[in-house]
Amino acid sequence: MRRTVAEHRSAVAGLLRWSSGYDGSAPEVLPLVEAQGRALAEDLRAPVSLPPFDNSQMDGYAVHADDLGDTAALLVADAIPAGSVPPPLQPGTAAPIMTGAMLPDGAAAVVPIERADPAQFHSPAERAAGPVTVRLPGDAAPGLFVRRAGSDIAEGATALPAGTLLGPAQLGLLAACGVGTVRVRPRFRVLLLSTGDEVAEPGTPLAPGAIYDANSTLLEAALREAGALVTRHRLLGDDPAVLQEAFAAIPAGSTHLVLSTGGISQGAYEVVRQALADSAVEFSSVALQPGGPQAHGTLSGIPFLGFPGNPVSALVSFEMFLRPALHQLTGSPAPRPVLDAVLVDGLDSPAAKHQVRRGLYRDGKVALVGGPDSHLLHALAASNCLVHVPAGVTALAAGDAVEVTLTGPVPTDPFAVEDVLVLEDAATDAAGTG
Known part of the structure; x- marks a missing residue:
């Protein structure tokens, strides 16, 4: 039939x-590093919030809520490095804080170091010589350069749904959530x-x-x-x-x-x-x-x-x-990308069949590689897409639009005249030996 x-x-x-x-x-349980390219067997919920705490988006000064809008000199408190748990910030003080470091209680914003006066952190020698101060601009708004806890994803929310293909970004998210193993299909x-x-x-x-x-x-x-x-x-x-x-x-x-x-x-x-x-x-x-x-x-x-x-x-x-x-x-593999392209050369196709030709796609254009014959492996190896000619279409001319399915990497350089001539010669040679 x-x-x-x-x-x-x-x-x-x-x-x-x-x-x-x-x-x-039954699903398989794999460490993250072995799960790349696999599909999740079930919804995976975040066991922690990301970020897990309010933290600084910049190197700068953590400012107390009472001091926003005040340009008076503030006493410089102890610095807050990433990974530490800081004491509460007192009014009238500003704490040097590093990117990713936990925001202290009482702080409402972070002013980048380049907007401070002076525009660099005080040296250890300056701190050792006695109290130091800093002046900050008066236009800092609440929440300035603060990453709120859970602003990326909240604890208990679906991090990835079942069926998700696990690539570097997805595995990185799971690692950031503290997930060590996953159940995959x-x-x-x-x-x-x-x-x-x-x-x-x-x-x-x-x-x-x-x-x-x-x-x-x-x-x-x-x-x-x-x-x-x-x-x-x-x-x-x-x-x-x-x-x-x-x-x-x-x-x-x-x-x-x-x-x-x-x-x-x-x-x-x-x-x-x-x-x-x-x-x-x-x-x-x-x-x-x-x-x-x-x-x-x-x-x-x-x-x-x-x-x-x-x-x-x-x-x-x-x-x-x-x-x-x-x-x-x-859920695996991911669907092939399907794109619209412009034919570099014309073709003929049987009216009652969906013809699939091999082509080289780049820069929005596709050049046919080899003829329609099914034994042309050399042409197949030189192609990066399948060119679709639907049933009912008997001929297409150069410049006509076609749909292509990408099966390989796309060259970044645009088609040159000599490239098209080489492909046309290959197609002619292949057709002659078919």
């Missing part, structure tokens, strides 16, 4: 949600298989007619980047009986998903399709280029997805279907 991209995306998300058993998995487990008699392991001699297995490395890297825990199965050939045995040997509860590549199209040697002919796996055609052939269903209750065997098709399938489903279910 033929599905739209949206229909198949929904089907994959539903399959994982209802059949993977992931939602019933478990990693999503994937068993990854690749099929084909012609496929050889990288690093081994390549026999005539054979190709190296790119899909296992490509998809394992993509899954790990998305936060999944991946187990790679040994390479499987084109014997349906061997594949059936491999599927039957998967222990129940050992994985949340079985993912295979290759063997699902309409050819004479589509081993996955043959091995699963009588299973609960559905083989369908999605209105997508590349990545039209797709398989999804369950094997003994375990979710199964089958991606096409061409490497670009496999990665496009992951980005279009599996990665969004993982985000919905586990």
Whole structure:
């Protein structure tokens, strides 16, 4: 059957949600330093207020409430360093106070040292010689340069909601709140298989007619980047009986998903399709280029997805279907940035399919890298985005607007004429070899 991209995306998300058993998995408790990139399993409330006490925002003088607006000389009290608990501030005095130091009782504001007269703190020698004074401007308002306790977050308030992805800023907040460990959602487990008699392991001699297995490395890297825990199965050939045995040997509860590549199209040697002919796996055609052939269903209750065997098709399938489903279910990975861009060059697209081209995005523009063919790995490696051409659009010209999904870093320098020419030459060469 033929599905739209949206229909198949929904089907994959539903399959994982209802059949993977992931939602019933117990959270993991990790130290903060090991929790980066993971999603919180539950709301986390602040055990303390931030700041935990009123403190100074500047190096300066703490001023008593009674002395605000008074320009008379004030007796300089003992200095207040950060980390100390100061005595109450008396009227008629001003205390040198450091940034972050606790504000003494009675103080209502902090005057920066550069606004004081003199505009520097008295030296120890001056203090030792006898009492010293300071004059402060009369326009200091209550609360000037004071960080109030709880002004960042109050004790008991939600610091981070469940599902939050923990990056440096989030982990820094938790550390500041005194949190040492967090309960995070478990990693999503994937068993990854690749099929084909012609496929050889990288690093081994390549026999005539054979190709190296790119899909296992490509998809394992993509899954790990998305936060999944991946187990790679040994390479499987084109014997349906061997594949059936491999599927039957998967222990129940050992994985949340079985993912295979290759063997699902309409050819004479589509081993996955043959091995699963009588299973609960559905083989369908999605209105997508590349990545039209797709398989999804369950094997003994375990979710199964089958991606096409061409490497670009496999990665496009992951980005279009599996990665969004993982985000919905586990909170990790974060959604890809989706941007509007202007095409540097034109393109043609089949009317009935959503075409996904590879491109290089920067400075609001996107140049196509390589053609639409699904074997152009060199072009894929040179790209940093997927360029979307919706079904029903048959051609776009240079200067037209398109939607792109960022998959890699964006160069900071703008496109130059020579850059565009190099990309166009690469696209021409790739199309000529396709």
